[in-house]
Amino acid sequence: NAGVTQTPKFQVLKTGQSMTLQCAQDMNHNSMYWYRQDPGMGLRLIYYSASEGTTDKGEVPNGYNVSRLNKREFSLRLESAAPSQTSVYFCASRRTSGDPQYFGPGTRLTVL
Amino acid sequence: QQQVKQSPQSLIVQKGGISIINCAYENTAFDYFPWYQQFPGKGPALLIAIRPDVSEKKEGRFTISFNKSAKQFSLHIMDSQPGDSATYFCAASMVGSKLTFGTGTRLQVTL
Numbered sequence: 740n741a742g743v744t745q746t747p748k749f750q751v752l753k754t755g756q757s758m759t760l761q762c763a764q765d766m767n768h769n770s771m772y773w774y775r776q777d778p779g780m781g782l783r784l785i786y787y788s789a790s791e792g793t794t795d796k797g798e799v800p801n802g803y804n805v806s807r808l809n810k811r812e813f814s815l816r817l818e819s820a821a822p823s824q825t826s827v828y829f830c831a832s833r834r835t836s837g838d839p840q841y842f843g844p845g846t847r848l849t850v851l
Numbered sequence: 852q853q854q855v856k857q858s859p860q861s862l863i864v865q866k867g868g869i870s871i872i873n874c875a876y877e878n879t880a881f882d883y884f885p886w887y888q889q890f891p892g893k894g895p896a897l898l899i900a901i902r903p904d905v906s907e908k909k910e911g912r913f914t915i916s917f918n919k920s921a922k923q924f925s926l927h928i929m930d931s932q933p934g935d936s937a938t939y940f941c942a943a944s945m946v947g948s949k950l951t952f953g954t955g956t957r958l959q960v961t962l
Binding site: 743772779780781782783784787797829831836837839840841842843844845 | 946
C-alpha cells in the first residue's frame, strides 16, 4: 500500500499561472482533505470531500477549486496563482469520522 | 475563530527529560482528540489519540492527559530523545465532522 500520494513534490509558478495538485489514496477511504501549512499557522483546511461526489469549503477556500474525481483521487486547482498561495500543501484521507487521518508527503509550492 | 489553542510554540528539552505540550478547546461537542507528529519534509503522522470517556492514554513513552471539565488535553513525552525532535500538532473533532488543528509546537531535544 502506498497510502496517500501527492504530485508534484515541488513546484514554482509565476503569478497568474494555473496548476493542479494531484492526490490519490489506495486505502479505500471515504473522506479526503486538502490543507495548507504555513509557519506559525498550523494546518488550515482548504477543501474537503466527505464522500465520493461531494465537496465542501474549509477554512481558507478562496483562490482554490477541487475535484473528487473518484473515490481514490482528489485534486486541488489554483486557477490564477498568487504569492499568498506560496505554502506547503498536504492531502489527507480517512475512512470515516473518528478514524485516523493519513497524510501525504506534501507539495511545496512557490509563487513568484 | 481558533477552536483549538496550542502551547508552547516551541520547546527545548534535554535528553531524558519530560516534554509537555498543552491544548485547550472551546467546543464541548468535540469527542476525538488526536496528536500528530511531523518531521521536517514529511507529512504529519498520527501519534496517539484519546476520546473523552477516559482521562489518560499511554502508548510507550507518549501519554495524553485529558481534563474534560477544563476543556484541556496535553501530550507528555517521557524520557525524551533526540529522535523525538519534530513538530507536534493537537487536533479535535466531533462525530461526522472534520479535524480542527492547533498551530503546532516545535520540539527540540538536546543531548
